[in-house]
Structure formats: structure tokens, C-alpha cells
Amino acid sequence: MRWTTGDRLYAISNKKCLGAQGKSVGSEVSLYDCDDNSDLQKWECRNETLLALKSQNLFIEIKPDESIALSKTTGPNNQLTITGTSSGACSRTYRELYTIEGNAFGKICMFPFMYKDRWFGDCTTYDSSVRRLWCAVETKFEHEQWGYCPTSSTEHWPKNLITGAYYQLNTQSVLTWSQADASCKQQAASLVSIIDPNEQAYISGKVPPGRLKLWIGLVLDPEHGWQWSDAKPFRYLRWNTGNPLPNPGHNCAFLDSAGEHTWQSSSCVKKLGYICYKGGAPPTPPQIEQGFCSSPWIPYNGHCFHLHRTTQTWSNAQRECRKEGGDLVTVRNVEDQSFMVSQLGYASNDELWIGLNDIRTEGLFDWSDHSIVSFTSWEYGNPAVSTDADDCVLIRGENGNWADRSCDENHGFICMKQSATERPTDEVELDLGCKAGWKRHGSFCYLVGVETKTFDAAKEDCKASGSYLADVSNRVDNAFLVSLVGLRPEKYFWLGLSNQQNSDEFVWTNTDSVRFTHWNTGMPGSQQGCVAMTTGILAGLWDLLPCTNNEKYICKHMAEGAAPTVPLPTQTPPKCADGWLRVGSRNFCSKFFTGPRAYEKTWYEARDYCRAIGGDLLSIHKIYQSYNSVYCRHGKAWIGLHIPDPSTGYTWSDGSPVNFLHWQEGEPNNHNNDESCAEFRIYSWHDSGSWNDMNCESYNDWLCQIRTGTIGTYNTTADGWLQWRGKQYYINRHPMPMEEARHFCQQGHGDLVSISSKDENVFLWKQISRSYGSYYLGLSVDLDGSSWWMDGSPIGLQRWDENQPNSNKMFFIIFLLLTGFWRTSNCGQEHQFICKRGGSPPVNATVAPTVPPKGGCSLPWTKFDSKVRNYLATTDLWIGLNSLKQDGFYWTDGKPRRYTNWGYSVSKHLKYYTNCKVKQINYTNIRPQQEKPTDIYVKLGNDSIKLVTKNLTWEDAQKHCEGDKANLASLRNEWTQAYIELLTMNLKAPVWIGLNKQKTGGYFRYIDGWQMSFVSWALGEPSKDQPCVYMDVDGQWRTAFCNRTMNSVCIQTTGMIIHSRENCNVEIFQDSHRSFWIGLYKTHRGTWQWLDRTVLDYTNWDTDVPEYDYGEIGTLDGMWRSGRGWHDRAYICKTPKGSLNKWSSNEHAHVAFVLMITLVSTLMVIAFFVYKRSPRPLPTFDNPLYFDSERSQPDVVDTNKLIENAEVENPEPILTI
Template sequence: MQNIVYIPPDVEELWIGLNDIKHQMSFEWSDGSAVTFTSWHPFEPNNFRDSMEDCEGKWNDSPCNQTLPSICKKPGLVTQGSSEDNHGCQKGWSWHSSACYWLSDEQQAFVNSLLYGSDGNYYWTALQDLNRTGVFTWYNGDEVTYTHWNWDEPGYDKGGCVVLATGRSLGLWEVKDCVTFSAKYICMQSLIPMIPLLPAARPTPSLNGSCPDGWNSAPNLRHCYKVYHSEKLQEKKSWISAQQSCREIGAQLLSVSSVGEEHYVAHLLNKIFGESEPESQEQHWFWIGLNRRDPSGDQSWVWSDGQGYSYHNFDRSYQDNDDIRRCVVLDLSSLQWVAIECDSQMDWICKLPKGTDIKEPEVPKGNTEWIRFENAEYKFFEHRSTWQQAQRICTWFGAELTSVHSPAELDFLVQNLQKSLRVQEQHWWIGLHTYENDGRFRWSDKTLLNFVNWAPGWIGRISREKKCVYMTAVRGEWGDQKCITALPYVCKRTNTTVPPPTLPPLSPPSVGGCPKTWLPFMNKCFGVRADGKGESRTWQQAREFCKVLNGEIATIDNYLEQAFITSILPNITSDLWIGLNNRQQKFQWEEGQPLAYVNWAPGAPSRESSSNGKMVSCAAIWHGPQPQFTGRWDDKLCTEKHGYVCQISKVPSLSPASEPFPFPPSTRLQYRNSSYLILQKPMTWTEARLLCETRNATLTSISDPYQQAYLTLAVTGQKSPLWIGLSNEEGGRSYSWLTDDGTSYINWRDGEPQRLSACVYMDAQGTWSTANCDNKLPGAICNYNTQSTKTHKWSFNSSCPNSIGDSSWIPFRDYCYSFHMEVNISQKDAAKTCQKGGGDVLTIVDETENLFVWEHLQTYESQTQGAWLGMSFSIKEGSLLWNDNTPVNYSNWGQQDSGPSLLSPNSCYWIEGSNGVWGLGSCTNIRKGVICKLYRAEEDNIAKSILPPHSTAVAIVVLSTFALCILVVVIIYLYRRRKLAAEQGAFESARYSRASTGPGGSADKNILVSDMEMNEQE
């Protein structure tokens, strides 16, 4: 706008046509045009002091009665062009730019054109993807440098030809079938002698150019690529911030113009994150440059670098047609694109032409040289920035906001800070911070927190807001402040990077065992002394007593040892001393082992002062009034008295423990009032939930640190993420358990939860992360709750009948099931068999029930080809019905290559034992097993039906007769069974029972779900 009119230098404000006269704080242009662009001053509009500021200054609202200069606007005058303006085009053709155009009035002849009418709403262009590669090209081979796609175009199906739409979508591009769709067409005629001067095209990058350090490319590509990835949420960015980050160094967010380019990006990601099957990948998304953020762009997709949108690779399962998801990510697991909200925090990929140098970031005011101290270099920036901005600037130089690990390092920083500014009490940002609703401090460079220097009186409280830590220039004392405060800051860089946390090596336990009362774990024996008479001791006394026991006060080397100790705490009430102390002014283990792991509670270490001024210097495992922090470490006065943990090495002469660690896979695990089973099969969150429910269990909930610690031990051997029962499928930030338990205990990974709508998994280190619920992860954790608790949706206050003959009933949800798979009979005989037991032939109403039945069929897979379904075709209704006359609303049909029509009264139906899909065929000469189904009656109703009120005598007669009949049936059954065994050979019927611990206990083995179990048919 500043190029349109001349504004005198003495004019500071000018009226424009934006106002909210009609509706306060609802602004509109005075000429009625749409408001598609604004440039408000920060914190505007604000209707200042409610003074009816209803008109606009330089994007600041002011009262309309204020006298100001103004800018006027009127429509431009359009003159009628003469015949000479045709630039030599033939009669009937129109000139524009370098070509003449002719609009046809007749439709192009295509196959089946009459089926699609002749309304003339579309016009063919020369853009097409005939090879169905997803790459659109011009028919004459010209490069696609401009696109103008309609909403959600090109569509998710690859291939087709492009038309121009009319009406409301005037001029926008859409993809149509090249053969079956009819449209008018537009012809173009080139005028080579009359080509006017056009803007210079962007230079094509050279194939021979080089890439900057840290960037990658391939010989057949003209660009270099770099993936920006961090485990920390605060280093992830929104789409706009990621785009800005790329542009600051002269690059752009990734655009993709071909299959080859995308294959190389996939190769680059696999080099960084490792190649694995998609279902075993944790969800990981990266911003790319595709977006539809332009309010005047009719919601069409465009690349942020201006490249034409000629190639697309959207994931079919994410067809988001709303106007909220306007930016696109590349999904690492599927290597396809997903549209999401632009303000989501993600990693990103930048793209740079070969031969281009990286722009050096502008260095804010500060020391121009890095100052070396020991093994690190430091730079002091007097320029004021928020904590987040300061951290970002440090990363430009391969550094982080400084961490501090010793009194010597603190003294070095203080000496240099005092030289930098005249204000001696100036605060400087350092790298210590917390996450929202967390309170645990960590360094931004991922180093361990082993030293603190809090100012006297500082109290570490948990806050809903993120906390960031500063240090003073005089004494180097620390405090926390809102992270949006602008302060100078200190960057620190080293030649080494902190590796991400990895699983401790699970070496075989050393030979030997532990003395009585000592608890074995890996290569150590732990002894907990607490709650007994005389067991509370000062830290020094605890250390000495451990030595008396030929041991030492405990050293916790990794999260597995921590999880083991936490799992044995439920019956202990006091805090427990461990060997960590800062008697040498920084925290270290008493026995000299290097500090490789910390587990501080929120706000710790706090270095509170006692009345005599001595520092708190000893660490204890928290087991106090805030149970959600149980197992974490707190620093306390060493003179306080608490319980303690001792450790010794295993004794070679003693027998080893009976339960080895890690736990054997695929076995039911018992802890306190619950038992667990780890399922090992790639599955989505919903599939995992269904599979757990087929075992009368649920995806596990986690309600306290003890349970969390035990499951951390249980999943260690998996080394892969496992689904748990926490989800937020409706969106928002509120996650809930399937069991409706509260979420008072959480164990999120740093920076989680990251997504508005997601499901939750536990990684191999026990922390929780979010992923898309449709992602396939390698397994899940089921929970069989054995404690009497409130009724959940899978609990039923009813029971199944006792076994009658060979009919052993298995409960599931509202029904009981009896499996007769050792026999193969016709469908009519199957109905008679079930009626004898009071039930009906199997019906299946949903996927959960289908999985339950198929899981049990696996026990009999070698003996049967499946089981009958109680289904038939009704000529009257013209549809399939179950035997109880209810419609078949759920199905799981396999592919039918031959046989009778599905809708035939002569067809019979069954479920396959091998894969759980349904089959059909002629009712003659087919034999299947039988599964009977019976509604679970309330126990009180059963009793009432058997014993009418005030009928004791009748009851005695009925029961006596019933008992006699049972005896006769048993005798006949045993006789026939013995005869059958003699004719057919011995057979052990290992019928499945969920409560079985004998032969049926084999069903506690891991459940391997077939690839088609969820009706995944090709």
C-alpha cells in the first residue's frame, strides 16, 4: 500500500475503510468487500476504554469522531480496446500474454458422453497424469510452474485429466477421468513473433552443485535436503515457524515434484530413524511446504516455495475436508501426506538448491568470540530475548542455552557475566526449565541435573505454566521466571552430543543368589530397611549400617533398577535414603560410580537451607504425602531420619532366584490385584482394545507409580511401543482411561501429550507418548483385574450354567458359549445339538465377538474346518437374518470364488477356523463344528426359576429327579465316550478356559491375530 500513494512525513495516522459500526468488534470494509487480509498492530483491535473505537488507523482502531487524514479509493476506468489490441489474433480468438485463445461451443466426443449430460460446466486443459504416477504434466512437456486447484484437488486417486470449473468454482482446476468424463475445451495458439517480455524464470539449480555441511542430496536431484528433528517438544515448531526457520537460512520447507524426489526423502529419513515395517514405526510427522492458508486461494493446495502442485501423495485414511487442517505433514510410518492444523508442533524438512550457501544468522549484540572453559565454549548475548527465542538462537551456532554442573563452572560464568553489563543484578537465561503441569527441572542440552544454586528462599512449586530459570550476574543465584520475559542469555557448545536414553544392556544375571530378606534384581541384591523399630536413621547412620551388612547404601544406575525398587514400595510408608549426596558441592554417588541416571521429583533438588545454614545434601526416594511422586528423588537434610536401601552383589554360593528377569514373554504376569498379558502383534489401538476384550480383559489403565514401575519392568524385553488404555479420540487435551478411572497419575514423556486427538502407548522405557489411533504398533498390554472394584462396561453381574454333559460354557459379555469342535455335523443337526442345551447356533453381532470366537477356534484348528453360523436368507424380507429373526448388520465375508449366490435360501453359512472370515456354500454334504450361544441370566433369576416361593417339597422332588437324570446321562455319556475312544484313538480335548491353569492354560500363550482378522480384504 505504501507504493500506491505518497504519504507526507508529518502524517502519522490515516483513515481506511475498516470499521465495526454495525456490530461492535466485528469489522468490515465500508465498500462491502470481504475482509481477507489484516495487519493489526499488536494487541489490536481493542476498542480502547470502550470508547467505541470503530474506525481504523494503521491497523489500530480509533473513535470515528477523531479528526484524521484519509485515503480514498475508486474503481479504475477500463477503456474499450480497439481491434488493434488483438495483437494479430485471428477473428474469434482472444489475445492474452503470449498467446491467442479460442473457446469451443461443442463438446468433445468421449465414450459414454450421454451418461454425463452436456451442461458445459467444465473445460478440458492440457494438464494430465495418464500414467497414474501422481505427477501431473502439460501435454506439450512444459514445466508445471503454476497451479490453481479446487478444494482438495487433485483427488486422492492418482491419474486423470484436468478441467477448469465454472460457477462458484470459476477457473479452479479439478481432476476427471480422461475417458468417461465429457467437457468442453479451450484451444491455445502460440504467437511466437509477438512474445512480450515476461518476468524472468527462476534459475534451474545445477545437478553438479554441492550441498552445505549437514545437508544431503543425490546425483539426479537439483536440491539439498535436511531433516530437523528433536525429542524435545519445545524445539518442534508450528508450520509458520518451521517455514520461517527454513527461510532464515535461505531454504524452503520441502516441496515434492516427483516420485523420485519423494523416494530420496524417504531414504534420508530411513537413514536417520532406521528402516522398519510401517506398523512398528512410532508415529513421526514432519512439516512440508504444502498448505492452503491463503484466504483468497479458494482452499486450493499450494507449495510455499511457489512450485506448481503437480504431484500428490495424500494418505487415503486422512481425507480431512474441513477448513481447519490447512497444512501438511509427511508421515514417517506410511511415507504419505496428512493434512493437520497449522499450529501443531512438529519436526520439519528444509530444501535448498544445490550450490547455494547457507545464510548465516544475524548475530545479536554480544561477545563476538566464544570463550573456552574446560571442554566447552560459551557466548554471552546482551540482546534480550524470550527463553524460547534464546534457545533457538543458540541452536543456530550448534549450541544450547548453558547448563551448569559444578561450582567451578558457575564461578566462570559469574566472572564473565559481570564484565558484560553495567547492571550487576541483571538476570540471564540458562538452559534449566520445566514443562507445563510437570515441575521437574531438566537442562535443554539433555545433560543430567547434578548441581543447583537456587537463591535463598526459592520454593519450587508445580505450575500450570512452563518455568524457565535465570541466574544473577553477581552471585550466580538461580530463580525461575515466566518464559516470555526478555532477558540476555548464555549459549554453550561442546564437541560431544548427549546420546538419547537407551535401554540398559540386559546381560544375564550373575551366578549366585541373595541372602534371606534380600531381593534379587539383575546383578544386585537390594535390602529395604523401613517402618520397623529402630529402622529410621540419618543418612550417615544408614550408610554405616549398610556397611555392617557387608553392603553399601544403594546406587541406582538406571531406570530399571529404579522401577524395581518402586515396585516393592506398596507396603512401605517412609522415604528411603539412597547413596546420592552433594557433600562435594555437586550430586554424586557415595561409592564413586559416575552419575548416569537421575529421577528427581518436581522442584528437586531444591537446596533448601536449615536453621544453621547447612545445605541439604542427601537424596531420598520419595514415599510421602503426594503419592503421584512416589519413587522420585528428593534432596533432604542429611540429619533427618528415614528408611534406607542397601545393596550387595549376588553371592555365588547361593542358589539363584526362581523368577528370572526380564519376565518370560507371552505369559500372564501377576502383580498386586491385577494380572497382565502382553500381546505381540502389529495392531491399531482399536484392534488392541477389541483383542483384549475377547479375553475378558481390557487395555490396561495405570493408576499409580507402583503399577507403572511393574509394567516398565514387564515391557523391557519388548523394546518396542505397546498400546495402553488411555485415549482422547474426541479431541481436546483431556485424556481418559477405558475404565473411567481418574488420571491423577501420569507418566508422560517429555513434551507429551502433543496431539489434540490421539491414543497413548508405553515405550520400552515406560514413558507414555501419543500416536494416531489408526497407527499399527507392535503390541499392547491387557489387564485382568482380579480385585472387586466398580462395575465396568465389560463386567456382568450374571453367570453361565454349570456344565451339562460335554457342554462347558464360557462367558463373554452378555452371553455364554459352548464349543463342540470335536464333532462335524450338518447345519440341521447343529441346531438340534444347541437346543438340547437350551441355546442356539452361534450368531455374531460385531467385530469384538468375531475375534472372541475365532480366538477360541484356534485351539481346535487341527480338528475342524470351522463352525456353523445361525444365519439364513429370508425370501420374504429379501435379506439375511439370524435365527432369532434379527437382521445381519455385521459381516466378515471372505472372497467367494465360486458357489451359490450369497442371497439364496439354499445356502448355509459358517465361520472359518483358520482365519475367522465367513464362508457360504450348499447345505448338502458339508460338515462343520458347532458353537452354541446362550444368554447369561441373572443369578437371582436362575434361583427364582428353579425354586418357586414356598415350594420346598416340590423343590426336593424336582431336584431329586434332576439329579437322577443327570446320573443317567453321565453313565450313558461315559459309555459312549469310552466306545468312541476305542474306535478313534485317544484324544485330549484341551477346551479353552480363561480361568484355567491346567492344560487349558496354554491359551494364555500370546495371541497372534491374522492379517485379515479385521476384515482387511483385497
């Protein structure tokens, strides 16, 4: 029996799977037909020998009669071992195989699977025409999905004939980065690393056309930044514009065929295709003699090294090295790097030039001595993506990592030259205080054992020489050991670390204090063992091995004359801040962050949150009791344990050593090769909790730690501004147009935010990343694509989204919260926004008021507010409102859309209309000049308008206008209405207009004789008893008694007056009908309107307020009333009266016409007589107000449809009075 797909156990001989009858104690365990969907066939390990039904506390137990059942308790009969061995059933687990090609999109093989009524427990060549191993991805092969099995053969791989490398393009697969990496490794390959333009060109030529995104081997390491997963040097840059992204969790890279085969960073959990790579046989390293060096040069690995602290430009430094017979240092491998950091006197504050540069080819780094680039050790964030300057490389920082800088900067430097074959007389003595054969580093001497021994035997051998198995306190110590043994042919060397006594806790043979660890991939796992350092390409990493292995070892002791380090006196640490709890005896405090599910974070977001408040995710180094009572019961939260990249093992995000493990039983299992971050699980029955590995992109609560005495939050000012690196920020989550947003910031002595660095961009993005919507920045883009920060900051960093910026209009920038990139937006749109200021304003400081510009307008421009307008047409006019390339209608100058004046039919059917709005009015800023008085006539088309700010009766207001040879205003079109409406809004008071029905025969007619072609009556207007009309501050017309006093508007016109048409008298016949429908209805705005759009200049309502939506006229008194649309009424039609055409001289036409009239008259008389004799109501028929393509149903009148079409289509009228 063996493990197989889906956590099942497969009996090879029976071709069946182990399963349980149920999920209860005593359920029989037996062999069943394999079913990958059955929970009763899924098992998990609780330790090396204990098997349980998955997610159940039910364990396999062998009964005395050798039957198998589920039990709740555990004992000797629950311990399962592999037949013929002492190994437990869980010591050999199953490795899932990812398919290649076929039609399964890279899914894992399903074993066993049935094909043509046969069961297959392994890959097979059955029915394969090319005799290639394949498998199915479903148990029953229902959908016939299959793929080839991974092998180490390169038979079907394209070969680069120049380099001898093989490539496999998996364009049809969809895997995460980790799964793709595992798929390549299953074929003895790795995800492709691209280290020069020639390889990039070869791969680009092999990728088929289309929008393909394929994983490559580039991953983000928390210490070294971007590096290749197969340890190839990161010397060539091919990033797409804007990449790599600074977003948390974007730690992997893919090649984008649609983007000229450039690289883009991405979340590693995306599912994409991928490229695998197999290089040729690695070259045999040359045998290098150690050689000799004269003082002050120090020998290592066949070369001499000299550190200079005199600062020079890169080219001058190179010149100095060449004068001494060498060149700027070439770092060939991790051993050279470790030697420089540990044995040249390098200090953590040094910044020293090395020979790497991209002077010859931008983005391609080479050594100055033309050596092959085989190793890099970049600092996080380097090399910078830049195309505007040559870059030279320096080594700096505590770990001696590399950064690229301008070659013109001045720094110290390291020279290197070939060592001599003869010993000089002035060698530097390196191993003072150490016995012969021992090597000194710092205050200690080290010796490499010459024989292989078990861990315990090596420990005793070191003790016999007055030393101990080496401990490692920091990276520099580890680097020295790498320089000591990294180039040796042996694979491992014992260090003094083990977890022999307690599988959860690692200790050194000489001390319990573990201050540094450097685990290899998959380490330390959950097993007990002893620790050895690796050599070769992975030199310096630590593996956990069985302590009985025979390996060489490193001994260590204090050098003669060296003084031991005196420990600092213990001080009482400060207390934890409110809400934070002490972490054991450490000088750290921790806090559990939880809340609604919407506020949970990925591991990366949680880490960045903790770092942003001055701490990090919690690291755990001992069992701390009562976590459940402190934090929660039945909870889980992220901790800082994670695998930063595939080439290393678990590390704590705060850099502390991984010296303690507390995994849940069966963990870590790296399910689907996709779990590399740890969560802390807390149960009420388990005081100390336990750990579980999870996908880093999952959402979870989190545990932060901060040093004692730290507040653990961002500092905020008294007025709520967030402080960061000497600046202050305010995040306003209330959407506003740009103008209002900027005014808000200025009231706080700031401005809309400017962003000057990637760190600042990331900081702000983190503050808003879990909220909804977008945020205004203070960046403006003009029509020519130029941009500027509103606060005057220089343009530096730019983080444009794809296809941005869009400079079709004057735009401001919004911050895309999902990606941290920038996108343009019309300034009138409402968004949240971010303010920024340099510091807190003085107490009681006030903002200087904005002074409006003074001046007037040259003809033919018209002043309004601080703008001037020019009307360039006398018909329909364009205005600046449009929906071009934006969602909704906004003003072209970016002003907020505070007011609209849509017609009902336009606003209702807006989506069917064109993108621009008619009303063409030019608009510009006022040029300062002598200010004109306000009581003048302002040109508006053919009219001139003046606002009179005196409280007068209607009669006095009209006389005042007549004194100017004008009249009270006639509002004959919408823009005159709009202009006067704006006057009333600014005046905040109503104004008389030229309507007074006492002066115009009881009808509402303009006093200057103009026809009423436009009205804007308020709800319930016009009133029957109040004859004079004014415009209110909301633009609506209302009636009032004429003796009221108020402001007024005069108008002078040069246009021709069009007299109103004469109306036909309508005679109401008093017969059997008490009322008739007339063509009056209430609009959706609540105002009354005639169906033919004739203005409502006369009303004759009964005393009651109209309650319903349709007008009728009574036959007894002629008064108007309202009725419900579904009532049956007789109705009156109306048509304009026209003149008769002249008679033709053709007598036949005369005769025909007379006969026709006679016939029609006779028929009408007969019909009328029949009608008068009939007591039935009038029949209904298709109404001429609208056309319905559907046949009307008998006896049904669709009044809703009648009015709807009447408003939209403006058909012939029924009746207008």
C-alpha cells in the first residue's frame, strides 16, 4: 500500500483504496473502489506512525482479530509502520505529478485512474503512439483529460545550439509560480533564468504569437531583491514599463509576449503558463592555488585583495587598481563575497566600488576585467530600473550587499589582483593567537576536521582539542565559514546546532542562545536531527540531517589573548502600551489584530502593516502559555514565519533565528506546493497553540510585535493628520470634485498630495488598499501631455497605469487603490482624496482668503462670476458638458457638476443620446482691467439684461424698465431663463419678470408682446387669483399679488416680435356628457403642460387643487378639473384654422368637390341622429396621439403610454385652451 493522489492510500495489488464505512468510532476500515470525491478515503498523518481520517480525530486501529476500525483513542495498536522496516507509514509521502502538454492544462495526475476498463496506478505508455508516459487527471476519465508525465528526458525539448541549453514552453498550462517551479523540478529542470539579451532573444523567438503570460524563474527575496530561483546571476534587466510593482505579495515575475516579451511582476498565486530550462553540464571549476600576497594585500582563493577607503569616482578607482597591477574586484561566487565581508576589515557603514557596471550596455551588467558574471548579491530594491544614466555597483551595509549608483559618485573601493607563486617577505599575518592549521576570525579560531564523524563523535573530538562544534552568531560569522569550506568538495560540515533533546527547540552544544539561523529549502521541517552547513552552489545554507551521518565538521575556540565579550547589564524593560502584551521574557510586546472579514489581510499586507507601526509580525522562540485566554478562542492569525523564496527555508520576517518550531501534527505539508507562510492556530483545549502553513495570499487576522516602550501606531496630529518621514497626510474618504477637495486640503494648510518616491507611493497605497473607490492626487495633466504637481513639487516618480495618462482633456490624477498605479480622471468627478503638508501649522493660524480677480470683459464677452462668456450662435448652442471617454457627463474644464438642466426626455433616455450637449458658449478667465458697475445692461444674444436691486412693486418695476426703453424681462428661451436663474441664485432673492395677466386680458402674456414659447412654472402654479409672476431663487416661476415688492430684471431686445396666434373659440355643448378630456397633463416634474407644447399662459381651475394627472373641462360651468387616466371621457380635438385654396377653373373639380361635401354632410347628419338616439357611451378606438405597432385590445385605453409618447414625440394636440 502507498500514498496516492488526494491524500488517499492505494493498495497496488488490489487496485483499491483504503476507506472507512463512516465517521464514527468503530467504523470498519477496508478496501473500496477508489473515489477521489469521497471524504471517507482521505487520510492525514498526526505523527510518523499515526494515521487519522482527514479533519477528524478518528485514528486507524488494528484490532486483536486483525480487523481495522476507527478509534478515538491512541495506543500501540494505532502505530503503523512500513512492512519490513521501522519507518512509519507517514515517513514516505506522495509527490503529486504535474502533467505536461495534452489537454489537462497542467493539472496533477490522478492515481489510480480507469482507462478502457483498466485501472492504472502509475503513468503508462498504453495506447500512446509515441510510447511516451501519460496519465489521466480524473479517476474515471469522464472528460478524457490527460497529459504526459514528467521525466528527466530532454527528447521533446527545443535545444539552443549555441549554448546547449534546453527549453520547454508550457503555454497551455495554468499553474501558480510554485506549482510551475515544482513541475520543472520534477523534470530535473528549473524555471528559466534569462541572464543576457541573446537568451532573451532566443526565448522570444520560441514563444508563439498571442497574448501569452509565462512564469519565469525570477522571484523577490526579502534581503537580495529580485534574483533567479536557480541561483543564476541577476545581471540583465528586461522589465516592462512601471515594473517591478511595489505591491505586497507581487514576488514573482512572468514574461509577457504582448509587451515585447518584457517582464512583469505579479502575485505568485496567479495561474499562468511557464518555461522550464535545463542548462548544459556545468563547467568544472579550475584548480586554484592559494598563492601569496605582499602587505597590505590579503590572499584568498588565488587572488589578492586590498580595501581602499579613499573616495574616488568609479573610473578613477579603476585607474588606481590598475596602477597596482589589478582591477576593481570581481566577485566570482558566494565564497568571494563572504571573504570580502568577513576578512578584509569591511565595516557596515562602508560603501565601496566593485568592478560590476552597465557602462557598455544599459541594463546588462559586466565585470570591468571582462570575467564571466557568475554571481550577484544585490541589496533589496537594486539594481534600480533606470535608462537615463550609466550605473556602477558598490558594496555596502551590514551584509555587504550590492547597490547600483551613478559612476560619478565618490566612494571607497576594493582592488583585486592575481596572487604570486613565491612567498614575499612582508606578508600580512592573519591568524595571530591561533594554533597552526587554525584560521582566525574576529576573536575566535576555527579548524576544519580532517575525518568524517557522526555529530556526537565530532562534538567529542572538538572537546578533546579544547574547542566545541562551531556556533554561528551572525551573518558575518556565517560568511567566514562559507569562505572557509564553501569551495571544498565535501557536501556537508557539522555545526554545533541540533534539536536532539526537544524536537521543537534548537540549541548549540556550547549555549542555549540561538541568535542566527540560515536554513536551506524545506528546512528545518518537523524532524529531529543535527545541523550541517552546505557547500557548492548553495554554500552557507543549513540542512537538518540524521545525527548518525558521517560528515566533516568545524571546531571553534577563543583566540589566545582575545577578551570575551562582556554582557551588558540587564535593565528592566519598559511596559507595553495599552492593548499590547509582553511576549514571554523578551523585550517585545504583541497584539492580536482582528475585525470584520473585510479587514483581514494577506501575509504580506499583515507584515507591512506591522512594520508600518514600528514592529513586525510576531516571531516565536519558546512555548508561551495561555495564548487562548489572551487573544481568542478558536482563532487563527498570521505570524512572521515564511519561506521568502524557493532557494531558502523558513525564516522569521523580523530576521530573528528559527530556533523553535511548534507545527500542528502533519504540518507543514506545503499543500499543492503553494503554502509558504505560517499561521498561529489557537484552540481552547491547547494552551500553547500550534502552527500551520498556508497560502500567503489567503486572508487572515494577524499578530504584531513591537519593542517594549513603542506606541505601535502611526503618530497623528491633534487635527488628525498622519505623520510619516517628516510629512503629514490626511486621507479624506468623503468623495468630492477636485476643486472642493483641494479647498479642503488648503483649509488644513496643505494641498492635494504630491508623491516624490516609490516608498511614499507604497506608504499611501497601504493606507487605502483595503477601502473602496479611488483617491485624488495633486497631479494635473494638460492637453499636450505635460504634468505638474499643484503644490509646486518637481516631477520625479511617475506610476502610470497601462495606456495612461489620457490627455484628451484637462485632467487630474486619481490613485488606483487596487494596484497603486495612477490614472487620469475628469476633475469634476467626485473621488476621495489625500492631502499633504510639510508640518503642523502654528496655533490659531488661519488660511489667507482667496481674492477674486477684478476686471471686466471686452466685447462681445459677458461677465459672470470670475469668468466671461461669449455666445457664438443664435440657435442651439454647445456647452462644455460631454461624456467623451468617461463614464457620465462632465464639464470640459473640470469644474464640479453641481447643476444640470436636462429636459425630461433627454435625462430619461440619456444613454441613447450623443456624447456632447448643445449650447455653444465660449468661456475664458477675466483679464484684469477696470471693473465695470453692476447696474448695467449685459449683452445676451440679441437681448441685453439688467438686474435691478431695488425692492419695487410690479408696476414700479415695469416703469423703471420703461425709463431705459426696456420692459420687465420676457424669458423666451432656456438660456435666458438659465441666466436670470443664476442671477437669482447669487442674489438669493426673487425677481419680477414681465408677466401680469391683468395687463394682457386675463392671459399670461409677456408685457413686451413676445409669445410665450417657454415656461418654468413651480408645482401648483400658476395660481388663478394672483396675476403677477416672479422667478424664485430655485429658478421656478411663481405667481404673487402685484403690490409685493422685490428685485426685478429688465430686458432690451433688438429681435422681431412674433405675435401669438389667434385661438378658435371652442363651444361647449351641454349634452349627456358632464366633462371632456382636454390636452392638459401633469409632467413627471409635477408641472402642467399642453400636449402640443403650447405654453400654459391661462388657467381656469376650479377652486380645488388639481389632485390627479389629466385635465378635463366641465360642460356646465367651463371650469377645469383633474381626472384619473383610466376614466372613460369624451374628448375634444383641435386643429389650426387655415385659409381655403383658390378654386380651380376646372369645372369637373368643382362638381367633384360639391358632391363630396354633400355626401360627407349627409353621413354626418345621419350619424349624429343615430348617436343622439343611442343611450350607450362613446366607444373607444385607437387614439391618434400615438402609434402602436401592436394591435390594441378592445375596450382598453393605455393612458400611461399615451402620455409617455406625447411627451417624447410631441404629436398633434387634443385641445388647448
